[in-house]
Amino acid sequence: MEDWRTSVLMAAYHRAEPAHLAEALESMFSQTLAPDEIVFVEDGPLGEPLRRVLDSYQGKDIPLVRVALAENSGLAVALQAGLDVARYPWIVRMDADDISVPHRLATQMAALREGGIDVIGSAVSEFDGDPTNVVGMRSLPLDHHAIVRYARMNNPINHPSVVMRREHLVAVGGYRSVPFMEDYDLFARLLAHGSVFRNLAEPLLLFRAGDAMFSRRTAPGMFRAERLMQRNLVGYGLVSRPRSWLNLVARSAFRALPRSAMRRSYRVLFYRSRDAS
Structure with a gap:
């Protein structure tokens, strides 16, 4: 049992x-x-x-x-x-x-009890300042196969929303020091390990956004961290070397955008409808 x-x-x-x-x-x-x-x-x-x-x-x-x-x-x-x-x-x-909604854990554990899932995340409602000031909903692909495809380019799970099987975390070596991207690196290793992923469409977490979030995306050392992350994706067998260079260029170009353009692009790229898959 x-x-x-x-x-x-x-x-x-x-x-x-x-x-x-x-x-x-x-x-x-x-x-x-x-x-x-x-x-x-x-x-x-x-x-x-x-x-x-x-x-x-x-x-x-x-x-x-x-x-x-x-x-x-x-x-x-x-x-x-x-x-x-x-x-x-x-x-x-x-x-x-951040702030978890009251039924977050009940909802995620009910989904896990259905069986066959090792890692489950959810959409998040991003807010700026007051938690009632929701500025958007970040919803990532829902089913495992779509998550695998998405992980070849971007982090497939909203990290603060995740519930994970501890046994699998231990098997892949847990958290490793990959600056700015320790969560993406962990999820990539779990996917390579064979862990089954799922995202829920309902936003179960209020995520604190605002200027600080965008500042982190342009922090010093980010390009070096991105190169390391792309090498890791190649090493885990998730992407080819040519694809890793394409990722590096595309993700670095996004971070090089002026702040206003970055905000607009972020909304287009990450604010999805609840039925995204």
């Missing part, structure tokens, strides 16, 4: 906003289907305001397991540290500044 218990995996460093962290944690503690534990990695010293938020959620019905790293080591290292101590078979990702 399959074990359906869940570990929520979160991480934050000292620049996280305490109010955003409180919203993120509250959305997990208020799920209609409660997770069995929340593993929170403190990626280096957090400071008193963030520690107070975490302290306020300890001792409640859902165990909050805190892992403190001595120094800020980056998201991949932090998530791997959390994965190492997570106890349950299903890993639920959650960022420290």
Whole structure:
């Protein structure tokens, strides 16, 4: 009989906003289907305001397991540290500044119980500032075969929305340090491993967008990171070398656009209808 218990995996460093962290944690503690534990990695010293938020959620019905790293080591290292101590078979990702809708976990686990799925994500509603200010819905391909095709060019899962089979994560080596793209790299390895993917059309997460999101896409070192990611896709057998160079050119050209043009292109590329597949 399959074990359906869940570990929520979160991480934050000292620049996280305490109010955003409180919203993120509250959305997990208020799920209609409660997770069995929340593993929170403190990626280096957090400071008193963030520690107070975490302290306020300890001792409640859902165990909050805190892992403190001595120094800020980056998201991949932090998530791997959390994965190492997570106890349950299903890993639920959650960022420290996003908001899960109350029925997120119930909906995803019901879909997983249908069988044959190892990794499940969902559409996300992107908001700017106030959570009620939804600016768009990012919906990725839904079925496994469409996800495989899409993964040859772009990240096929909205990372903060994902639930994954822990056994498969361990089998592919967990999170690795691929700057800016640790999630894409992980999903590519899982696909190469044979994990079966699915995305749900319903947006089950409110994702904090705005200028910061676009700034991350043009951060220093992004081109070098993209070259590494494309080499990885070749190594995992997902794309040919010529296709990797085409990807590099296309994805780098997108990041080179002026901010206003990047926003418009982003809407065209990623804001899909709910029946996208």
